[in-house]
Amino acid sequence: MYPDAVPSGYLYDPYWASNTVDNGSQLVFNETGRIYFTIINGSQVNITSAGVDSMGDFFHRATLDTDGVFRQYVYPKNIHARPLWPEQWTAVDVLPENICQSIQTMVGSGACGFNSYCTIDGTKNTTSCLCPQNYKFIDDKRKYKGCRPDFEPQNCDLDETTAMLQYDMAPIDRVDWPLSDYEQYNPIDQTECRRLCVIDCFCAVAVFDKASSTCWKKRFPLSNGKMDVNVPRTVLIKVPRSTNSPSVFSSGSSKWKEDKKYWILGSSLLFGSSVLVNFLLISVMLFGTYCSITSRKKIQLSQPSNNSGLPPKIFTYSELEKATGGFQEVLGTGASGVVYKGQLQDEFGTNIAVKKIEKLQQEAQKEFLVEVQTIGQTFHRNLVRLLGFCNEGTERLLVYEFMSNGSLNTFLFSDTHPHWSLRVQVALGVARGLLYLHEECNKQIIHCDMKPQNILLDDNFVAKISDFGLAKLLPVNQTQTNTGIRGTRGYVAPEWFKNIGITSKVDVYSFGVILLELVCCRKNVELEVLDEEQTILTYWANDCYKCGRIDLLVAGDDEAIFNIKKVERFVAVALWCLQEEPSMRPTMLKTNQIVQNPINFTINSTMTDVFPHTLNH
Known part of the structure; x- marks a missing residue:
């Protein structure tokens, strides 16, 4: 091709x-x-x-x-x-x-x-072409024609001071244009790399490599652009600082060149004074409105006044009781409470899932709004979205979007096994969701109870993680035993049983178990199996991997056998996640890089030597 x-x-x-x-x-x-x-x-x-x-x-x-x-x-x-x-x-x-x-x-x-x-x-097997910030498609209907700057090109007559006033270098995350270099500097720091691109009218992008203290400048047209989670360098794209008039850039008048600094200074002072006055007036009005609204909410809902960052919808208990028909249809039960199906009385008849949080520990009552605020500000394609909440009296309820295809537990362990490509789609979705919780949202969230029951599927079988952000609200013994462990048997990381700190690596361990279950279409612990060596999936998978018989894990699954290289890669990644020592496990960033782009992934015995002392169980 x-x-x-x-x-x-x-x-x-x-x-x-x-x-x-x-x-x-x-x-x-x-x-x-x-x-x-x-x-x-x-x-x-x-x-x-x-x-x-x-x-x-x-x-x-x-x-x-x-x-x-x-x-x-x-x-x-x-x-x-x-x-x-x-x-x-x-x-x-x-x-x-x-x-x-x-x-x-x-x-x-x-x-x-x-x-x-x-x-x-990867979830839809689709390719998209995107423009960087401050750029737009030349033709929206024929995006293959590329993008152009949505601002006036830099005039080469501008002196250094004016160029620095008019343009800035904005970082663009996980995007790279590997070609189009025309200049290289070494050694250099990032500040100087930025400056050299800003004052150069030919420079569109600067790339800085901290490890080698090297800077590359790139000119138009930029080619072979791609988004890649494994971009080790800082990519900076030139953008305007503000929407200036084109005449500012293109005027060749010697008078303007001589006086432009004073014009800029005077205009800035005038404009800044106007903005300051308007800002003060608006602030006074907003503060008065805020105080009035806050006062009413204190009376009506008995909630603290600092709730401006919470989800947009605050439900009353009676609203949710009516939406669920008196909490009749149970969707599921878990460590944090019972989930009921409901339907809002809006113009769309929106289906919802309502979780009644039970046994909320006393010290967590004050933390409820703080934790809900964190959950409500967490948006990702692979996380179940929080639509609202109720904090009325002793009632604590969370309102989520409804997932029509239920949980991964039901989907994966039914009589009809889902085909391989759907299982791969789910694995990639869960990996992306955990990466967002651990490294990409404003406040790191450790799930602490990752399992198939807490992974839901929408209309298109896109995996969405649920019950994240609730760990701090539950009593330590509510989710499993009376030993202070959070989590579910079969998915709990070894460090829960030790007197050491809990980190995001507990979720990595649980992901390793789930990944093996997705590969093999079976639960981690199955006491009914005929072969005793296959009772615990993690042990059996480790044995099969060491013996070079990965095919035994997917016997009878023709599609998986056809994709045996990917099966082997997923099993190797899962075993790496199952390392007993947390520091030996990969981060979810590294895990995502491997399962989505295995080109530079090398398997070694240290990564997959998971159960050296338990193979003869």
Whole structure:
């Protein structure tokens, strides 16, 4: 497969090749859902696989899509497939797995247009082209044409002082344009790297590597842009400090060049004075309004006045009692309380899940609003969203978005095993959600009770973590035993049993167990199995990995067997997460990098030597 220079038809270097040209090969799309080349010598080159249990339950198609990715799709055609599949074409396999990484050309724009960058949504198997801040698409309908600055280009006649006043260097997270360098400095610090790009009218992006004290300057057009969680350098893009008139940049008048500093100073003072006066007036008005509202809320809800940062909707108990029909339909029960299904009396009839928090420890009563504020400010695709709460009298209730496909526990351990690509999608979603809780939200949140029951699935089977942020509100013995342990048997990290501090690595351990369960479609502890060595999944997986028999873990799962390299990678990552010593486990950032982009991942015995003293249990 080749990138094509439109409209000339010139082909750049291939980003994927089967190496089957002129050897009598034939492309086959067979009745099992596999697509492969057969070669004249009898061997086969695998392309993609549907990996569904019954071919007769699905329509199939495979297309080379407009983003350059070859995708295989299925569509359920009878009721037997529909309970687990949405009624739409679903991509079940792709080639290449990450086109953003696969295409890098010395000539041409890369997977997306010039001055844009490529990103992958692993949960939907889709590719998107995005513009950096202060840039916009040249053509919104043909995004492959790239992006252009949404501000006046820097005039090369500007002196250093004016350039510094007009432009700044903004960091852009996890995005890189690996080519387009035209200047390099070493040794240098980041402040000087920023300055040298700002005063250079040709410079669009500066890249600073702290480890080597090196700075690179890049000019337009920027090519091969991509989002990558493993960008080790600081990428800075030039943006305007404010929306100035184009005449400020383009005027060539010698009078203006001579007096511009004084004009800028005078204008700034005048504008600043006006803003200050307006700000003071608005502040007085807002403060009066705030005091009035706060006073009313104290009387009505008996809640403290500093609740401006809480979720937007504060429910009364009677509202939630009516929405749930008197708390009739139970969705589930857990350590923190019972969850009921409800429906709001709004214009959309929004379905909700209402959790009644029970046995709230006395010292946590004051912390409730603080913790709810933290949860309410936590937004991520892979976290269940908090819609509101009730803090009325002794009642403490949380209102969440409703997840139509229930919990991972029900989805994974039912009679019908979900197919491999859906399990991979769930694993990636859980990994991203934990990464956000540990490293990307404003305040680090350690879940402390990661398990399949606390992973919910929406209409499109996107995994969303629930019950995060509640650990501080529960009595230490409520979630499992009377030993001060939080968590659930089979998912609890060893350090809970030791007199050492608890860190985010307890969630990493639990993720390792869940990842093995997703790979094998079975619970970690199964006492009914015929082979005693398979009773505890973590031990059995470790034995299979050491013996080189990963295939035993997915026996009978044709799709997983077809993707045995990915199975092996997931098992290796899971075993790494299960290290007894917390410091030996990876962070969720490293875990995400490996499961999504395994190119630079090397497995060694130290990482997977998990149970050296317990193999003969």
